[in-house]
Amino acid sequence: MKKRATVRDVAAEAGVSPATAARALSGNASVDPVLARRVAAASQRLGYTTNVMARALRTQQTGTIGVVVPSITNPFFVSAVEALEGVLARSNRSLVLCDARNSALTEAERIEFLVSRMVDGLVVIPVSRRDSRQALNLAAAHGPVVQFDRYAPSTNTDFVGADNAEGVRQMVEHVQALGARTMAYVGAQPTSSSAAERLDAFRGLAGSPSGDRRMEFLDDFTTEWGRTAGEHLLADGPLPDAIVCGADLIAVGLLSVLQDAKVKVPADVKIVSYDDSMMGLITSPRLTSVRQPVELMAEEAIRLLGDRPDGEPRPSRKSIFSPTLVIRESTATASSRPSRTEHSDRAAPHPAAIP
Amino acid sequence: MKKRATVRDVAAEAGVSPATAARALSGNASVDPVLARRVAAASQRLGYTTNVMARALRTQQTGTIGVVVPSITNPFFVSAVEALEGVLARSNRSLVLCDARNSALTEAERIEFLVSRMVDGLVVIPVSRRDSRQALNLAAAHGPVVQFDRYAPSTNTDFVGADNAEGVRQMVEHVQALGARTMAYVGAQPTSSSAAERLDAFRGLAGSPSGDRRMEFLDDFTTEWGRTAGEHLLADGPLPDAIVCGADLIAVGLLSVLQDAKVKVPADVKIVSYDDSMMGLITSPRLTSVRQPVELMAEEAIRLLGDRPDGEPRPSRKSIFSPTLVIRESTATASSRPSRTEHSDRAAPHPAAIP
DNA sequence: TTGAAAGCGCTAACAC
DNA sequence: GTGTTAGCGCTTTCAA
Numbered sequence: 001m002k003k004r005a006t007v008r009d010v011a012a013e014a015g016v017s018p019a020t021a022a023r024a025l026s027g028n029a030s031v032d033p034v035l036a037r038r039v040a041a042a043s044q045r046l047g048y049t050t051n052v053m054a055r056a057l058r059t060q061q062t063g064t065i066g067v068v069v070p071s072i073t074n075p076f077f078v079s080a081v082e083a084l085e086g087v088l089a090r091s092n093r094s095l096v097l098c099d100a101r102n103s104a105l106t107e108a109e110r111i112e113f114l115v116s117r118m119v120d121g122l123v124v125i126p127v128s129r130r131d132s133r134q135a136l137n138l139a140a141a142h143g144p145v146v147q148f149d150r151y152a153p154s155t156n157t158d159f160v161g162a163d164n165a166e167g168v169r170q171m172v173e174h175v176q177a178l179g180a181r182t183m184a185y186v187g188a189q190p191t192s193s194s195a196a197e198r199l200d201a202f203r204g205l206a207g208s209p210s211g212d213r214r215m216e217f218l219d220d221f222t223t224e225w226g227r228t229a230g231e232h233l234l235a236d237g238p239l240p241d242a243i244v245c246g247a248d249l250i251a252v253g254l255l256s257v258l259q260d261a262k263v264k265v266p267a268d269v270k271i272v273s274y275d276d277s278m279m280g281l282i283t284s285p286r287l288t289s290v291r292q293p294v295e296l297m298a299e300e301a302i303r304l305l306g307d308r309p310d311g312e313p314r315p316s317r318k319s320i321f322s323p324t325l326v327i328r329e330s331t332a333t334a335s336s337r338p339s340r341t342e343h344s345d346r347a348a349p350h351p352a353a354i355p
Numbered sequence: 356m357k358k359r360a361t362v363r364d365v366a367a368e369a370g371v372s373p374a375t376a377a378r379a380l381s382g383n384a385s386v387d388p389v390l391a392r393r394v395a396a397a398s399q400r401l402g403y404t405t406n407v408m409a410r411a412l413r414t415q416q417t418g419t420i421g422v423v424v425p426s427i428t429n430p431f432f433v434s435a436v437e438a439l440e441g442v443l444a445r446s447n448r449s450l451v452l453c454d455a456r457n458s459a460l461t462e463a464e465r466i467e468f469l470v471s472r473m474v475d476g477l478v479v480i481p482v483s484r485r486d487s488r489q490a491l492n493l494a495a496a497h498g499p500v501v502q503f504d505r506y507a508p509s510t511n512t513d514f515v516g517a518d519n520a521e522g523v524r525q526m527v528e529h530v531q532a533l534g535a536r537t538m539a540y541v542g543a544q545p546t547s548s549s550a551a552e553r554l555d556a557f558r559g560l561a562g563s564p565s566g567d568r569r570m571e572f573l574d575d576f577t578t579e580w581g582r583t584a585g586e587h588l589l590a591d592g593p594l595p596d597a598i599v600c601g602a603d604l605i606a607v608g609l610l611s612v613l614q615d616a617k618v619k620v621p622a623d624v625k626i627v628s629y630d631d632s633m634m635g636l637i638t639s640p641r642l643t644s645v646r647q648p649v650e651l652m653a654e655e656a657i658r659l660l661g662d663r664p665d666g667e668p669r670p671s672r673k674s675i676f677s678p679t680l681v682i683r684e685s686t687a688t689a690s691s692r693p694s695r696t697e698h699s700d701r702a703a704p705h706p707a708a709i710p
Numbered sequence: 711t712t713g714a715a716a717g718c719g720c721t722a723a724c725a726c
Numbered sequence: 727g728t729g730t731t732a733g734c735g736c737t738t739t740c741a742a
Contacts, residue, residue, distance in 0.1 A: 002496045006735055017713045052471045053408040054735035057718045078427055097452045113449060116407040223637060252637040259639040282578060282607040284614040361719055372729045409719035412734045
């Protein structure tokens with residue numbers, strides 16, 4: 001439990017004042033090159049590393065931004081975190097990650113935790129479009145906040161997301177072009193904005209509910225729910241021509257149940273999904289899925305965080321990106337074969353470091 | 356960008372001294388109930404939240420422990436993080452998560468970052484048993500460090516892990532009992548201790564390499580490598596009776612390639628895997644896999660972190676837990692059918708909150 | 711260019 | 727039981 005060396009230690013060792021040592025260490029201010037070298041050497045010898053908390057207390061800046069995700073179990077959120085981290089790393093900043101356990105209450109706690117750690121900004125994927133608002137507003141009073149992927153109406157926060165209606169439109173039109181007439185939607189309750197927007201889009205596109213051409217199964221974004229929904233579908237009579245899933249997590253659960261029941265995908269039923277995560281690549285067939293440009297979204301989010309010249313309030317902004325449908329075997333037509341080359345399109349996954 | 360209220364603000368508002376306010380806020384010391392109430396009210400009114408960094412600077416305690424994982428992409432590490440967080444939450448502490456991007460260099464940076472943030476302790480799943488040592492030793496000089504799941508020989512750190520030799524023994528004996536004579540091992544290069552121990556165990560159990568009854572494919576713990584290895588296996592002639600995988604990530608990649616090639620699992624070849632992650636449940640067939648008692652391991656790790664009465668050095672300790680083999684369809688015998696009930700054994704996943 | 715001194719927000723002695 | 731004071735480690739005026 002050795003005590004860490006401080007600026008004073010370094011200063012003493014180098015025979016200068018703490019102020020000079022600090023200046024030399026920071027590199028910015030003008031210091032006699034000779035002294036600077038002496039300080040560097042002393043710092044080296046003592047194994048000095050600056051105490052981030054002390055510095056933060058003084059400068060009110062931590063070089064760290066906080067990220068809150070609903071659940072780290074969802075691979076899409078993992079990829080978002082990795083993308084954000086990549087962007088931050090480029091400017092020598094880091095990220096502290098919090099998991100809200102899909103609870104707005106825990107989320108509020110985590111946001112508070114991060115605020116009290118004086119993060120320079122907050123990127124939040126809100127749990128609920130209703131219950132996340134209060135914590136978000138509170139946080140926004142203390143520093144810049146960007147909502148990511150999901151949105152809870154809030155006056156002082158920016159938003160970066162993808163166009164869910166557009167994504168669902170691509171899904172539906174794709175399977176319709178393949179001949180699907182009846183469709184089921186398996187997604188999450190519209191408590192989050194993304195779930196709500198996807199559901200709304202599906203409803204708007206997939207015919208009338210009374211016409212028996214549309215089915216809806218709503219619960220949450222989990223594999224378990226995908227399984228349960230699959231069982232419902234199997235029990236409810238003839239399968240639809242296509243199943244539209246609100247997330248890969250759901251789709252993989254659903255798929256495993258269908259396969260246990262010897263249902264052939266895509267021959268008997270086509271499956272389209274959302275997120276384009278690694279999960280959709282390890283199933284057989286691989287999943288046709290909507291990809292969101294997480295990298296670009298992450299860049300934009302960090303840009304917006306820093307985009308308050310004097311910390312002054314400014315009108316909040318929304319940046320919406322268009323998603324694209326990646327077509328794979330789960331909707332393949334008879335003539336197309338499993339493509340082995342498909343993996344290559346995500347060949348260079350962004351490595352992660354959190355913070 | 357409102358300035359946060361401080362103890363002094365609260366004190367002024369309540370008409371007491373900062374010290375009294377602080378005492379009242381902390382709840383520990385003895386304060387006149389009347390004043391205490393006044394302080395509480397004032398704190399409420401001002402929306403006071405204690406500045407964690409300032410407190411830490413003073414007390415040298417942050418109530419936060421740092422966790423460094425090789426890559427958050429590996430579901431086993433995610434489950435470890437979730438387990439650790441669960442344990443910490445129970446004692447009102449939180450965790451800051453870092454991802455080393457599978458690089459010892461990044462790992463060293465992250466460890467340094469955490470040390471400079473004055474975390475109360477460090478749980479590290481080291482990237483490499485060789486290259487992680489230096490950073491670990493450095494960190495151990497400043498506070499308690501526990502290595503988790505993987506081990507890089509180090510004098511001042513404790514270790515909590517599972518018995519890899521035992522796990523592999525169970526895998527091998529299971530498939531042998533099912534009649535497998537030839538076996539392939541698909542795992543990672545022995546740069547990490549777990550990869551090394553699993554490989555060694557396999558070598559010790561699966562017959563001589565010259566006897567043509569054993570094959571080895573080594574690279575890293577990724578799905579991509581599982582695919583590549585699968586292609587090698589298919590190209591290399593007749594498949595073995597069983598394939599022993601060093602991780603679920605590998606197994607799912609391997610499985611997807613085998614299925615593209617119309618190989619039947621388990622009829623044509625049995626697959627056993629390691630980690631018992633969610634990935635093994637979404638494949639078809641589901642994976643027989645070795646489960647490590649992450650929950651218990653996490654508890655033990657946190658216990659060891661706090662187990663240095665005066666921060667005094669003490670002889671380091673190792674805690675080794677026994678894993679268990681969870682049998683599923685990827686090694687099912689002809690008579691056994693896919694069990695739908697299998698999911699229930701992981702019905703209550705430990706929710707996560709990081710920190 | 712350098713040093714002395716003040717202070718970020720908090721708590722722990724030490725007096726009263 | 728309460729207030730005063732000092733100081734955690736750092737940066738940054740302000741003088742010299």
